[in-house]
Amino acid sequence: ETLLAKFNFFGVIRMTKAFLPILKKQSISGSHKYSQIVNIISVAGVTSGTGLGASAYEASKHASEAFTNSLRVELKIFGIRVVALNPSFYDTPLTNNVEQRFRNDVLKRITPAC
Numbered sequence: 429e430t431l432l433a434k435f436n437f438f439g440v441i442r443m444t445k446a447f448l449p450i451l452k453k454q455s456i457s458g459s460h461k462y463s464q465i466v467n468i469i470s471v472a473g474v475t476s477g478t479g480l481g482a483s484a485y486e487a488s489k490h491a492s493e494a495f496t497n498s499l500r501v502e503l504k505i506f507g508i509r510v511v512a513l514n515p516s517f518y519d520t521p522l523t524n525n526v527e528q529r530f531r532n533d534v535l536k537r538i539t540p541a542c
Contacts, residue, residue, distance in 0.1 A: 436488035440467050440495060455506040458502035467496045471514045 444465060454460040473493035476486040500510035517537060 437491045440492045451508050467512045468509045471516045
């Protein structure tokens, strides 16, 4: 999961760094009026704490969200829009049987006092 989290976050940075010089050049020259960066992150970038063993994944998505928010401010002077898309859960191994796994993995560990 750590390798996945690494690619989730650093992949966003690598792709941004690869295209950012082109976008800045186009913005400065005026050849493209509406340049933008769209980072597809996840709803896990704005929520966390499922308790389902996805902490590294959620942390990488939060990092991607923070990077995108910071980049938005930095690139405003160039007129480059920066957008974060946070799709909800889809049927993947991470979300398979999420309700049942929550009952088995989380609720059973909660003490009566909790």
